[in-house]
Amino acid sequence: MRTLTFCLRRACRVMFLASVLATGSWLCSGHRAGAAEIASSGNAAAPEVVRCAAGDLEAAFRRSADGLQFEGLQDVRTRTTLAVKGAPLFSLLVRNVSSGEERTLTASEGWREARLRQSRGDLRLLWATPSEAALAGLTVQATATLAPRRSAIRWTLRVENRSPGWSVRRCFFPQLELADLGDNAAVLFPRGPGEVQRGVWRRDFHYRGNYPDGWCAMQFLAAYREGASPTGLYVGLHDPWGSTKHLEFKSAPASRTVRLAVETPAADLSQAGNDFTVSGEVVWQLLRGDWFDAARIYRTWAQKEARWWPPLTREGRKDTPLWMRELSTWVMTGGAPDECLPAVKAFREALGLPVGFHWYNWHQIPFDNDYPHYFPAKAGFAQGVAELQQAGVFVMPYINGRLWDSRDRGAEDFEFSRVALPAATKKEDGQPFLESYGSKETNGQPVSLAVMCPSTQLWRERVRNIVLRLQRDEGTRGVYIDQVAAAAPTLCMDVSHRHPLGGGHWWTEGYWDLLKAIRREMPADRMLTTECNGEPFIRWFDGYLTWHWQHDGQVPAFPAVYGGTIQMFGRAYRGGATKELALRMKAGQQLVFGEQIGWFDPGQAGEPQNREFLRKVIYTRWNYRRYFYAGEMARPPRFSGDLPQVKADWQWSGEWPVTTDAVLTGAWRLPFEKRTLLLFANVSDAAVKAPFHLDPQTYGLKARELHRTVSRDGRKSSEGSPASTALAEEIELPAQSVLTWELTPAR
Ligand SMILES: [Zn+2]
The missing domain is CATH 2.70.98.60 (alpha-galactosidase from lactobacil brevis)
Known part of the structure; x- marks a missing residue:
């Protein structure tokens, strides 16, 4: 039986591995000692190729006059x-x-x-x-x-x-x-x-x-x-x-x-x-x-x-509050309580389900300016938080976890040089890493924000104090800490920070310690989220904001790896001539990717042309929510033929065309219970009918023992049947509709 093949031969011989040498036998050129070897010692000996195969994967190297040249990789089974x-x-x-x-x-x-x-x-x-x-x-x-x-x-x-x-x-x-x-x-x-x-x-x-x-x-x-x-x-x-x-x-x-x-x-x-x-x-x-x-x-x-893989139970992340694991939709807006409460409460009442609310500009300082001096909050903030949370809205205010304004009181350098500068990340010339995001100081100059070093005690304490004050004194159930999983590390060269200079993994470890200290002290039933989905912080956050999942050709590889380890939420929904179709494409993709649906402006979500489809998607997610926090992603089902496609301007950055299938599909499993959920969302304005073949083995199921429960558009009412008849059929999806099949072992 062929397991390993090593062979060493002269380069002039055929390149393909034609014969198989028994494991452990050697041909060697030059040395005939205990192990095969090629060595380059600077003299012009004939070049030699060494091949090594691991199963079907074969790599080849060649000795050059003064080094070792990588020659290539082959799949020996398909000769590719x-x-x-x-x-x-x-x-x-x-x-x-x-x-x-x-x-x-x-x-x-x-x-x-x-x-x-x-x-x-x-x-x-x-x-x-x-x-x-x-x-x-x-x-x-x-x-x-x-x-x-x-x-x-x-x-x-x-x-x-x-x-x-x-x-x-x-x-x-x-x-x-x-x-x-x-x-x-x-x-x-x-x-x-x-x-x-x-x-x-x-x-x-x-x-x-x-x-x-x-x-x-x-x-x-x-x-x-x-x-x-x-x-x-x-x-x-x-x-x-x-x-x-x-x-x-x-x-x-x-x-x-x-x-x-x-x-x-x-x-x-x-x-x-x-x-x-x-x-x-x-x-x-x-x-x-x-x-x-x-x-x-x-x-x-x-x-x-991976150090960031969190402990998981059969109910997913036990260290994430159940309300956060279950949450199925988000809205996002900002301002003083009287500017945002009415719309958020109206959305919550119309939907009839718990809602997450990402609250921007709750602070008196302007956005991306005078950070990190977030307090005092706008008048009536704590009362607004309490009122919303009594109404079934979970409040999560915005803070930034990475930046300190270099002119942090209007145009004045208040604490930056005196307090923050020693803890800011530094370039090789000793100057701090500074960034601008389009915000302006009171004098019209761009706001220049320093990237703080997560390995410093000063920054760890500052972030912890802000988060705990929001949760304890203002009563918010969550805090969003911007940029942590969004922005790449700087190569900080400040010797006084006592981390390795430049590269390494001190940056991730710095944030791990910063976040651990907050999680230790935060009140029960609270949660933390951050921007984007850089993986190495998953264990210390409860949610990741997916607002930037906006590209053509996206596949849910991140949910396939991390489904069940972190709650994902918060696509950016935008405007333009095709905004309704873009909204349905994003919401449909969120559903099949396993994300919590949103975050919308509450007004946009409530518009008549959006309301019904969003309701179908959000209720489908709510009805099957356990799959997304206690389960894992399975291989998305594929239709047998080609599907019609849809294209809309997603407006991520200027005009931003994105094309997807008209019907988006996904699959999630609860492996301990042998249950699988297949999701189909027709985001287009036309009915779609397409042949579909189900292979139960893909989901670890056996056709004979399968039971299928069908539901449509997030309604609980469903038809149950043995699934053997459903292995190959035409699926018909009305325009703007959602279909689910729940596959379970037959009783
Ligand atoms: Zn540093």
Whole structure:
């Protein structure tokens, strides 16, 4: 039986693995000692290729004159090239700390010594003694562990820096030139909920994510081909600390390749002699499936290893109040109590269900100005909060968790220089990181806000005091702490903060400690939320705002990984000529993605042309709410043929066309109870009829024992029947309607 195949052969032989060598046998060129090895020692020996296979995934390397060249990746079962040579396995940017000179060292060249050693289950690679004498003391070691059952290669990489004058600034690892997999090929990347784009090998395409932020929310990428001969590659950065990094895809249409690269800023990047270690593992895994299968690989890892994975019970997050787990809709507006209470209460009364209310501008200071001096609140705030909460509205005021205005009392520097500046994040030149968002000081100048360092006691205490005062004194059930899961870390270089300088995972740990202290002290039955969905803070928040899930080609990869671990809510609903269709598309997508529906302006939600559809979506979610907080996402059902599509201007930034199927679908499971919910939302203005084939095995169910309960438009009344008749049928959905099938084992 074939498990592992190692073979080492001369490059002039055929490239494809034609014969299989028994596990543990070696062909080696040069050395015939205990393990196979290729070594580059600077002399012009014949180049050699080493191949290693983990199940169906085979990688090849070649010795070059002064390095080790990555030759490519193959799926040996389908004989598909997944990656070709071109990019060095790693690149290393180093800097001379006295002169500021920079050099780039790569795996492929620039070394007097480069070795690749194979043993039974792994490859060990070593690069030592840079050819440029000045760089002496830099050594790179990598290990590739072969996981044949999963067809995966798991990498670690470490740079040892014994150089007295050079610092490691950035490491680019891995780097892969992905091959065009054909007409059905697509890439998946972690912008917002996850996004799939097709045909990127043949056109200009560039994605660069700043992890962890809302536009690079998770640490994995994939490229795959669907259809008759599915294949592809999952690349996961299985880093349990959520270190600062960049994930990138860039196409080269002329060569029909897409470069995948991960760039990691080093810790202590300004200090000579700093070492660098890839945090966790880099995983290359054969992917016979699509974005959903890639998400499941990542979920399996995150559940076991990620520091931010929260404890879960059969009712989901026990540390999140039940009202928050159950909540099915949100509104958002702002101002003094008399400006927003009437509309919010009217929405609550008309709907007849609990409502969350995100309250902006409850403070007297202007928005994005004079932060963090949020108190005093506008007159009557606490009474307004109490009145709303008695009426079944859960109030969550806005604060910012990251910024301090550098002119924090009108145009005057009140506390910034005196109190805040030492705790602000600093650039290499010692100046604070400052940001502007369009708000203006009283003198007309743009407001310039400093990014505070979460590792400092000052900022931790300041945020904690504001949150606790809102919950204890003003009585709010929640607090929204803006930007934490939205904005990427700065590379803070302030030595007095005593965290590693620049890269690393001190940023995520800083926020973990800040949030832990708040959760310890906050009153019972309260909750915390933040902006966007950067993953590494999930455990210390109860909800993530999905307002930026606005892109064409979105898939629910984030809900597929994190469904049940965090409540998701708050798409931005906007205007324009197609605003009603855009509203239905967003609400329908929220339903199938497992989000709480909203946040709308209460007036917009109450308009007659929106009211009925929203009611159907919100009630459907309410009726099946347990699936979304106690369950997990399952593979969204697909219709057999093509569906009509709809296109509207989502107005995320200017005109913003988004196209989706007219019928949006989703599936959620309660695995302990073997129950599955299939959701279908027709967001269009026309009825849709399409053939649908249900494969019960997809949901871990058996056709013979299946019972199906059908409900429509959020009504409780339903038809129940054995599901065996329903495995293949035409589904008909009236315009602007919602259909659910609940599949359960037959009694
Ligand atoms: Zn700092």
